[in-house]
Amino acid sequence: MPKFLRIDMTNQQLKWEECPEKYLPLGGRALTSQFVLDEVPATCHPLGEFNKIVIAPGLLSGTNAPSSGRLSVGAKSPLTGGIKESNAGGICSQKIANLDIKAIVVEGLPKEKGFWMVKISPEGAEILPADDLAGKGTYEVTEILLERYGKKVGVITIGPAGEMLLAGAGVTNNDSDGNSSRYAGRGGLGAVMGSKGLKAIVVDAPKTFDVPVKDKERFSAAAKKFAKILMDHPVCGEGLPAFGTNVLMNIINEAGTLPVRNFSNNGRFDLANNVGGETLAEVAKARGGKATHACHPGCVMRCSNVYPMPDGKVCSPIEYETAWCFGPNLEISDLDVVAKLNYLCNDIGLDTIEMGVALGVLMDAGVIPFGDAAAAIKALEEVGQGTPAGRILGNGSVFVGKAYGVTRVPAVKGQGIPAYDPRSCKGNGVTYATTPMGGDHTAGYAVTSNILKVGGFVDPTKAEGQVDLSRNLQIATAAVDATGLCLFVAFAVLDNPEGLPTVVEMLNAQYGLSLTVDNVVELGQSILKVEREFNAKAGFTKADDRLPEFFYTNKLAPHGTTFDISDEELDTVFNF
Amino acid sequence: MSIELRVYTGLEKYTGTRYGELIKLELAEGTTIRELIEQYKIPEQEVFSSLVNGLHKSLDTVLQDGDRVALFPPVGGG
Incomplete structure (x- = not known):
């Protein structure tokens, strides 16, 4: 029988229960949203004791149905104040499904400050102290946990942004190459995980496609x-x-609906081609990266990519919305800068779209100039450092607008609008x-x-x-x-x-x-x-x-x- | 009449330019998009979207002086 794994952070206890009958026909977003409605008081504080995070594979995840390994993460959102389902690729959905787990629920708040992690395997689950991982970026955390538990495990984790409870924080997991870049990015769910003192969930499952x-x-x-x-x-x-998805850059630009310079009144950017999918594929291949790559095993569309950066690290992938928000939206036309900003978000544990929109608002405020790559990089680094300016940015576009008196804030229900005007x-x-x-x-x-x-x-x-x-x-x-x-x-x-x-x-x-x-x-x-x-x-x-x-x-x-x-x-x- | 042409996402192999490179053309009045792509021997079935001044237009569209034309094979993402 499929199970729920409940992680009670208040009492530091794990509880396995049979999946309630009501949830048996549900999976992914259907399950997470129903669960949040059923168990999370709608008026609760998103970072308080009554909010819960629920992580669920989709109904077909863990089978050999093509491109079926998406993971849903749900909770009340600290960014919007409403319900959130954020959806990620990566290898964890198929692993969780193959452990016969219908959903992982994280609830309560720890009695004392600190960070913990949960390890799940066919043998069971355990909760372990993780103060040694606190403050570390997601790439390092993932590397440490792959070293500790084996190269094939899945790692769901948050970065410093989530630990600092910033509303722009996401929840990430790794792809088959160990890249910690497959984000349930939107809606600040990393802050919910951080509020519960949960730094990481390691999913150790030997099977990928063997769900009954x-x-x-x-x-x-x-x-x-x-x-x-x-x-x-x-x-x-x-x-x-x-x-990959960044093939959209040029057609959206040609169609005149590319948001440029914080959704100014011009829907085209003359240098869009410099940060588009064709350029990305050309540069990635020339540097020994990949223009096509699967975000999870069994995907036949393989729209991900591996972009080697000048500093020797790789950013995988660069998606269209990310290339847009750090490119035309900021009047930046250098793909290496886009990759750097993307990598920083992945590492600090931030939603790229929210940060790109928020940086656009920050530039509109005149705090840093449009097109200033070095200033954009420094501003994002400050989020990781937790400086006052960094915390303002890390709380997203609406928060930045309020802090600096900007009324042109492209957001609905508190969440930044992406790449199509x-x-x-x-x-x-x-x-x-x-x-x-x-x-x-x-x-x-x-x-x-x-x-x-x-x-x-x-x-x-x-x-x-x-x-x-x-x-x-x-x-x-x-x-x-x-x-x-x-x-x-x-x-x-x-x-x-x-x-x-x-x-x-x-x-x-x-x-x-x-x-x-x-x-x-x-x-x-x-x-x-x-x-x-x-x-x-x-x-x-x-x-x-x-x-x-x-x-x-x-x-x-x-x-x-x-x-x-x-x-x-x-x-x-x-x-x- | 003068028009601007840009081709993307693989179609540049027919024009011998780089993707997105501006191609300035002098065309006879009454030239259609279909005649334009024939000029470059771009197979019609490879042109999935033809935009004129940012709007989707059929291949029978007669071009006008100053038009900005962009041609794409099937593309998608999100």
Whole structure:
């Protein structure tokens, strides 16, 4: 029977329990969000004793379903004050699933200050002192724990930012190469883990793809078919493996919806190509790195990369949103600087997007100049050092705006908006405004139909059709996030009518169910309802489902657009 | 008429430029995007997105003086 592992930080005790029946059909985001609604009082302090972190593999994680090793981390967010599910690659999801663990729950607060770690293996789990790891960056912590427990273990950890309870802190885990860079970055969940005095969870599982499957033959046929569906799709099979997510830089720039200089009124950056995916692939290969790389075993899209830096270290990966937030958003056009800022975030334990948006606000305040790479690096280093200026930055974009009197703060529900300007990519604007997660591009990635011509086409500069587009994508995304499949399977699933039925077939074969495609849609809808219910209890109203006012009033060049989707229309997104 | 052309993500092998490099062209009035890509022998099926002044346009689109044209194969991420 699948189990819950409860880590009680107050009494320093571990408890195994049978997975409650209610959670058996759930996984990933479906499980974490339901659990947070059930067990976390919505009005609690996110860093107090009543918040809980729940870590769950997806429903298909730990099988050989292609690209199914995503991990969900949930809690009440110290950044947004609402519910959060943050999703990561890396090797831990498959390992946790292969230990027959449905979820790891971290609860309570330690009675005395200090840091601990938990080691989980087929033999059981134990809680151990970890004061020797406190204050260390995630790369060093991971290296120490791989040395101590074996090169193949998974390490979930936080950096100094999480220990300092900064709202920009993420939770990371490692890839197969030991790189501690696979982040559940968004929403400050690293601070929640830090508040509980939990520095690391080591997951030692010898198996990766051996989760019990009810009907092996049927599952294997469906998994093979799904891999073919992915590989036959031009984005999943060609674009992503060749250049990774940063291939987006140039098309978003050409489409005139690239946020530049803290979401100024110009949607293009002349030097975007210098930090784009083609340049990244060329430099990475020339320096002996990799232009294609899997973030977890069994991924067929392999959109990650390995970028060797001039100092001899490697940054793996550099994602589009990170290249954008440390590049065009700061008017920086040097990929080595982007890599350095990315690496610093990984090491200090910070969400790259939140830090890039926050640095943009800091530059808008005139504290440091736009384009000043050395000043940006120093500002991030200060977060790790815990200086007063560093703590301001480390608490994210809204906090920086308040500290320095900036009103142009691109954030929704307290969370920084990523790499697609909502004025000329209006479908994503609807998602930013309305998703229970706060400013999040993945929650309903309308860039697909707006810019990439996947899943149909909806003109990104017009208001028409964007609410329906965002609604359908938010439902589909919630369901995908429950399966443990990487969200990027959506490119193929949206275009190939066989896609979703094949996902359903894998679920049915694994669990002996008879789900239909409609059931999967219902699952997505129910997840969103659960998350909205938590946020309502936490005090969120429809007034929180809005973009910052400058998007409604300042026109974005080259298309001369504002965000013009009415409040009434935004309030219909969850009419289901 | 003068137009600006930029090709990306592998299509540059047909133009002999670097990805994203500005190509300034003088074209006859009435030239379409399809005729432009034929000029470089870019196989039509490899052009997944053709943007004119930042907006998706079909290959039959007649180009105008001063247009900024960008061509892409299938790309995606997130």
